[in-house]
Amino acid sequence: MITADTVARQIGGVWKMATNADDWRAELDRSVDAVFASFAAFVISAPLVVLYTISAKRAAARIPEFSDSLYVSAPLTLLVIGDLLTFALDWAASLALLVMLARATGAGRHAADLIVGYNWIQPIITAVQLPAIAIMAATASAATGGLLGIPAFALTLFLIWGVVRRGLGSQPAPTAAIIVMLIVAGAVIDSLGGAVMRMLFTAQL
Numbered sequence: 001m002i003t004a005d006t007v008a009r010q011i012g013g014v015w016k017m018a019t020n021a022d023d024w025r026a027e028l029d030r031s032v033d034a035v036f037a038s039f040a041a042f043v044i045s046a047p048l049v050v051l052y053t054i055s056a057k058r059a060a061a062r063i064p065e066f067s068d069s070l071y072v073s074a075p076l077t078l079l080v081i082g083d084l085l086t087f088a089l090d091w092a093a094s095l096a097l098l099v100m101l102a103r104a105t106g107a108g109r110h111a112a113d114l115i116v117g118y119n120w121i122q123p124i125i126t127a128v129q130l131p132a133i134a135i136m137a138a139t140a141s142a143a144t145g146g147l148l149g150i151p152a153f154a155l156t157l158f159l160i161w162g163v164v165r166r167g168l169g170s171q172p173a174p175t176a177a178i179i180v181m182l183i184v185a186g187a188v189i190d191s192l193g194g195a196v197m198r199m200l201f202t203a204q205l
Helices: 002-017 034-064 076-104 106-137 140-166 172-204
Strands: none
Touching: 002 034, 002 106, 002 140, 034 076, 034 106, 076 106, 076 172, 106 140, 106 172, 140 172
């Protein structure tokens, strides 16, 4: 059973990995047991996703520009389930893509670094994205949320960049190409997830 101390140590270690601290290899456990244990990061990330969904629904209800959004009309339960499933699918697809690239580029021996790093960075980047939508919901201002969302997005890219580069041992140009692939894959999955949720909601009417 994974402990709170292990979680804290792994999250601290992956932060060091992402920021290229000299001692990240000593701090982040990348053993076989740690690879399997790293999937517990979903349990930590899931409540943050739920908070994001609740905030997004409140923001959509209060901001006129979002009056036609699914987050206004759909029940919270459907939105939470849909967002969690989309989040999990995006996570799994991105991780599968990274592992495939590691094997294709001869970096398969570093797969443990990549899996542990990518899994444990998820709670951090999920938490990073929460303040912008929460403030948008509180202030009923899309502009305020958008302004705060820019540094959140930049920090997210920076952290994923660090994990991918250290995990694959890749140079800047290939790392940038991989980040673009992850963004495109995530956008496609988010779009499909939204379409499925809208279809399910329509079917309930």
